[in-house]
Amino acid sequence: MTPEELSLAISACLKDAVAAGEIALSASAVPDEVRVERPKNREHGDWATNIALQLSKQAGTNPREFATILSARLKSIDGVSAVDIAGPGFLNITVDAAAAGALAKAIVEAGRDYGTTTTLAGHVVNMEFVSANPTGPLHIGHTRWAALGDAIARVLRASGAEVTAEYYINDAGSQMNVFANSVYSRLHGLPVPEGGYPGQYIADLGHDVLSAHPDIRELTEVAALPVIRAAAYKAQLKDIKDTLADFGVAFDVYFSEQELHDAGAIESAVARLREQGHVFDDGGAVWLRTTDFGDDKDRVMIRANGEPTYFAADAAYYLSKKDRGFTEKIYLLGADHHGYINRLKAIAACAGDDPDVNIEVLIGQLVSVNGAKLSKRAGNIIELKDLIDWLGKDAVRYSLARFPADSPLTLDPDLLKKHSNENPVFYVQYAHARTRGAARNAVAAGVDRSAFEASLLDHATENELLSYLGSYPSIVAKAAELREPHRVARHLEVIAGAYHRWYDACRIAPMGDEPVTDVNRTRLWLNDATSQVLANGLDLLGVSAPERM
């Protein structure tokens, strides 16, 4: 019995009670699924619901009376062994061991599919994240979104959504010229130009350019700059892609801003938005009236000098996503871009979309290290590449994925540097390795899965572990719905803890010369079910599930 099954059964009982006239509610007031929670206190049963507290007012009765009527029907649910009414009207439900234990076998049989649902089926999602300028290496600021964005994409897919992960390359702006100038200066041993990019990587890019174009130093500045710009851009973008691959982050599409310009998409975007009636001319510039849709000021699309703005490219890019058939466009942006929310939503509205449905802008607080703010331009960056080499992909990805995006996060490098159980990733990975080790030992001792007797999983720690395994799918679905993959990570930590407690209390393999019994065999199913859930969950976070550590 999973919490979902219980939830549906409770809802059915409610509907029956309404139909029988025992509760004065309209049928539409009964929710299809009743939320059941795992009570903190074990004396409160296996599962609890506060549905009586929520609906009694509408039903014109008091919560305890409501609960009494409902509990009589809940007792007849197959697998429910007891129903108690507590406090102001909580319903505490106890499930018998056989009904709870059956889950272990179901999980093993579902395998990698356990935890996938269809709650977001039909959603065609474009998820844009990272999108770092191709003028420098990825640093820790991008790291958070790389880890989180990839995990969100995976969680969405697990919930049935069709997701395209997309990286927008800002390769068209004036920063590309600054970038080329910076490399040019390095090649000629000149100081970093005003506002240019410092940092060793500029010199490294110079070497890349030099090996591709050995005569680059002989060219005049005017002739050299376009060559440098193209070659350094190519090398830097490759570096970014390689780093993301090392981080286990896969993008389906790398979208070039320059190609938008080359294809005339800016002009056609202005024309299309003008048709929608939201474009106006003022002071020689072309504007989009974003204030019609909640922005605090209108935005220039084409400057008085005829040059398009970055904002115009944003609008063209949005239209591209719309044209490509995405019903939901999700943007993951850093907190320093939160001012973009309104204008991006206004673009969607101007394009005729519903800004509450078709576009979603997620804002993440920036990660800091040792209190120092990181700046690409200042050159004191911590590169993603170095972080991976330093701490390992798994530790970095897990550390970033286990916190929600909207709270400030301070990473202590000295703490993260330690490969010890101070880092929660090891707690979860170790639990998985332990399940594998326990299975190897059990098999060596002659235990197999030839028998499964669910009612034998009756220890308190088994009840606890089963309930957490059972709520895993709804946690994944919730994480997808709210775009909060940290919920998965936290739940894995809960499962790992429950597993360790079970492992301490209940042996899988027989002790010494004792014979193998169905208790051992059945426990092996539960062990393997735990293994499967931990592996599935870690995979959603892009973290490996090691066989041994």
Add this chain to the structure above:
RNA sequence: GCGCCCAUAGCUCAGCUGGAUAGAGCGUCUGUCUACGGAACAGAAGGCCGGGGGUUCGAAUCCCUCUGGGCGCACCA
């Protein structure tokens, strides 16, 4: 000045969108091993959930208001 985010144990942070005695890891202290992997488990100490009002059966959670942090307000990209 206007706007967004944040404030919970000594530290880093959860808290399932309003529920029962507010949790985890680390740190501190005390226990459990002739060990299916001790990278574990059990227990203790540690909280005015930033302050003050309000909403209701019930608030860390929702509303208002202070305080204190982070960030943003371009015909830059």
